[in-house]
Amino acid sequence: MEADFAGRTLRERVLFVLVRPLQSGNVGAVARSMKNMGLRRLAVVAPQALDIDRARWMAPGAADILDQARYVSSVAEAVAGCHFVVATTARGRHHQWPAHTPSTFAPLAFDGEGDIAVLFGPEDRGLDNDELLHAHALLHIPTDIHASLNLSQATLLVGAALFAEAQQRGYVPRPDGEGRRGGPARGAPPGATEARPTVAAGDLDPLITEWMTTLEIGTYLRGHEPALVTATLRRILQRAGLETGEVAVLRGMLRKMRWKMKHPG
Numbered sequence: 001m002e003a004d005f006a007g008r009t010l011r012e013r014v015l016f017v018l019v020r021p022l023q024s025g026n027v028g029a030v031a032r033s034m035k036n037m038g039l040r041r042l043a044v045v046a047p048q049a050l051d052i053d054r055a056r057w058m059a060p061g062a063a064d065i066l067d068q069a070r071y072v073s074s075v076a077e078a079v080a081g082c083h084f085v086v087a088t089t090a091r092g093r094h095h096q097w098p099a100h101t102p103s104t105f106a107p108l109a110f111d112g113e114g115d116i117a118v119l120f121g122p123e124d125r126g127l128d129n130d131e132l133l134h135a136h137a138l139l140h141i142p143t144d145i146h147a148s149l150n151l152s153q154a155t156l157l158v159g160a161a162l163f164a165e166a167q168q169r170g171y172v173p174r175p176d177g178e179g180r181r182g183g184p185a186r187g188a189p190p191g192a193t194e195a196r197p198t199v200a201a202g203d204l205d206p207l208i209t210e211w212m213t214t215l216e217i218g219t220y221l222r223g224h225e226p227a228l229v230t231a232t233l234r235r236i237l238q239r240a241g242l243e244t245g246e247v248a249v250l251r252g253m254l255r256k257m258r259w260k261m262k263h264p265g
Helices: 002-013 024-036 052-057 063-068 075-079 102-111 151-168 201-217 226-240 244-262
Strands: 014-019 041-045 070-072 082-088 115-120 137-139
Touching: 002 014, 002 102, 002 151, 014 024, 014 075, 014 151, 024 041, 024 052, 024 063, 024 151, 041 063, 041 075, 052 063, 070 075, 075 115, 082 102, 102 137, 102 151, 115 151, 201 226, 201 244
Parallel strands: 014 041, 014 115, 041 070, 082 115, 082 137
Antiparallel strands: none
């Protein structure tokens, strides 16, 4: 099924490669952004004095990606066996490589065969020309005038494009996935909706009465037509789609406000 293939592509075929990263915290933040977007494969090329504890601290819930990452000495070693390699860059290049944005690259990752690698250069200067020679195409993330992105931001944007493409192909995140610090995921699975009972229009009347009484005590109605204020308030509350408990909370807030206005000391 295409949905299963899309999920496997995220987890098994896409490889993020960090080339000579300077900051251990960024390596951890990248692992976290990958976990957010369903990606699992990470390679780190010649990291500069990597502090794995610092990286773990920046990767809550994603330490497994750091544990399973490959730590290698060269880009050639990292991308060995990959069928398609793209290199991220913020600078113009003289060579006529095909160029993509995350949105145009994402479909290629799912339509092609074999493993796909995305190269991310070091934070201070990006990939050098020798490292770019391993790429089949360039990947440019559109920005405004300021083109420099933090390493983890760049991986998150590329990962988000891949994740969105997977969802378009039917992939649904598994609800039994891990959440923060390896615990159970919180909330409903993405895409799930839950009907919630809202109060009927007539059941808003006690709340509106409480509200108008509070506005009168607070002198808001001086110079305002009460009927128009009531009609406006009703429209706002009806659009809000309040639940019974929420109505009760708002009424309690208003009663407390009136008490305080009457007892300012």
